[in-house]
Amino acid sequence: MPHVLKETLEALSKLNYTNYEVLVIINNTPEDFYKAPIKALCEELGDKFIYLDIECTGFKAGALNKALDFINPDADILAVIDADYVISPNWLVELVPIFDDPKVALVQAPQDHRDGKESLLKTAMNAEYAGFFDIGMVERNEENAIVAHGTMLMVRLSAFNEVGKWNTDTIVEDSELGLRLFEAGYIGHYTNRRYGYGLLPDTIEAFKNQRHRWAYGAIQILKKHWPHFKPSSKTLTRAQKHHFITGWFFWLSDALGTVTSVLNIIWVPVIIFVGVTIPTIALTVPILTAFLVNVIHSFVLYRTRVKADFYHSLLGAIAAMSLQLTIFKAVYDGFVKDRLPFVRTEKGGNSKKSLENPIKNEIILATLLIGSFIALTMTNHQRITEVYIFSLTLLVQSIPYISAIVLRLIEKSSQKNV
Numbered sequence: 001m002p003h004v005l006k007e008t009l010e011a012l013s014k015l016n017y018t019n020y021e022v023l024v025i026i027n028n029t030p031e032d033f034y035k036a037p038i039k040a041l042c043e044e045l046g047d048k049f050i051y052l053d054i055e056c057t058g059f060k061a062g063a064l065n066k067a068l069d070f071i072n073p074d075a076d077i078l079a080v081i082d083a084d085y086v087i088s089p090n091w092l093v094e095l096v097p098i099f100d101d102p103k104v105a106l107v108q109a110p111q112d113h114r115d116g117k118e119s120l121l122k123t124a125m126n127a128e129y130a131g132f133f134d135i136g137m138v139e140r141n142e143e144n145a146i147v148a149h150g151t152m153l154m155v156r157l158s159a160f161n162e163v164g165k166w167n168t169d170t171i172v173e174d175s176e177l178g179l180r181l182f183e184a185g186y187i188g189h190y191t192n193r194r195y196g197y198g199l200l201p202d203t204i205e206a207f208k209n210q211r212h213r214w215a216y217g218a219i220q221i222l223k224k225h226w227p228h229f230k231p232s233s234k235t236l237t238r239a240q241k242h243h244f245i246t247g248w249f250f251w252l253s254d255a256l257g258t259v260t261s262v263l264n265i266i267w268v269p270v271i272i273f274v275g276v277t278i279p280t281i282a283l284t285v286p287i288l289t290a291f292l293v294n295v296i297h298s299f300v301l302y303r304t305r306v307k308a309d310f311y312h313s314l315l316g317a318i319a320a321m322s323l324q325l326t327i328f329k330a331v332y333d334g335f336v337k338d339r340l341p342f343v344r345t346e347k348g349g350n351s352k353k354s355l356e357n358p359i360k361n362e363i364i365l366a367t368l369l370i371g372s373f374i375a376l377t378m379t380n381h382q383r384i385t386e387v388y389i390f391s392l393t394l395l396v397q398s399i400p401y402i403s404a405i406v407l408r409l410i411e412k413s414s415q416k417n418v
Contacts, residue, residue: 002037005083013045017092027054027063058168059342082151084199091195105159105186109152114197119414122200127316134306141190143239148178171342172217183235199347205358206346211323212330215251219334222248258328261397268372284393322407324400362404369398
């Protein structure tokens with residue numbers, strides 16, 4: 001919406017930095033309702049603001065590449081923000097000096113949000129995002145292995161041109177660019193100090209679409225860059241390989257959670273009607289152990305690193321777990337489908353109401369898993385320990401889908417209070 005971008009541009013006009021220009025990229029937008037107010041505002045704000053009305057292919061990456069033709073020839077650094085971000089006046093003046101080191105090609109500040117208290121749903125989503133930026137990115141920064149994001153990002157222009165600009169063959173062009181810069185031997189820096197605040201997704205559906213894009217894009221990057229992660233490759237350090245591989249493993253393990261849930265549901269009738277028990281260690285103990293370790297690990301880190309209380313840690317955990325089926329679909333799509341379109345995240349109260357329930361598949365899986373837990377417990381007349389453990393595993397596996405239901409109830413409650 002124009003009023004959202006208006007706030008962003010007005011904040012940029014107040015930067016405590018003299019030598020900068022702002023390219024305002026409006027791409028593939030025919031409606032004057034969106035364009036006319038922004039064009040007028042750019043003229044009002046002065047020569048630093050350059051309005052670009054672009055028609056292009058390649059989604060966001062294509063628009064960014066086309067805008068490169070309009071950059072001042074004396075520019076040394078590219079700074080990228082999303083249209084909904086309100087920036088601190090000190091963003092450039094405090095972070096640009098890091099580029100005095102010629103090996104630095106990337107400086108990243110965290111994403112954060114200014115509407116986290118607007119509803120309980122947004123509070124939960126904001127808590128979930130904070131975990132990555134206050135835990136994962138801080139740890140990655142120690143090993144020069146940060147993930148580049150499409151907002152609050154600064155890149156050295158000469159290094160950017162050296163590695164080949166934005167790639168249009170992935171929908172996470174920012175993260176893919178960051179990895180190419182590391183492969184070229186450059187350094188990236190991350191600060192967890194907040195210099196800008198954007199807007200959260202409006203709905204669960206928008207939240208899921210955004211996470212699908214991130215996970216799908218991660219698989220695209222994995223397929224494209226895997227030769228750099230072979231033991232024989234010297235383009236990345238061992239620590240960099242470790243952080244990126246474990247990051248991809250996170251997506252894959254979340255997807256595997258859905259696969260094992262479905263397989264265990266299929267096995268339940270065999271236990272009940274055929275009387276065949278299961279190998280406890282192989283199908284139950286790893287799942288239960290991993291769940292327990294992840295819960296303890298997450299809550300401890302949220303308490304110590306994010307400085308979140310139990311309430312916000314719980315909300316963040318619910319939001320994170322609710323995405324398991326979404327991540328499974330993204331990983332599946334990443335391996336079997338090429339070049340899915342970029343789906344914009346609906347923000348700023350601009351989301352369209354959907355008649356379809358965004359968690360219908362989660363409801364089905366939660367029902368089947370809980371039903372299987374009850375059925376196994378009720379029919380275990382011989383009190384076989386392995387069956388009880390297996391039924392408990394099914395109950396634990398239902399928690400991500402129950403979390404999605406809880407998040408949907410929170411969303412419904414928030415909508416009633418508006």
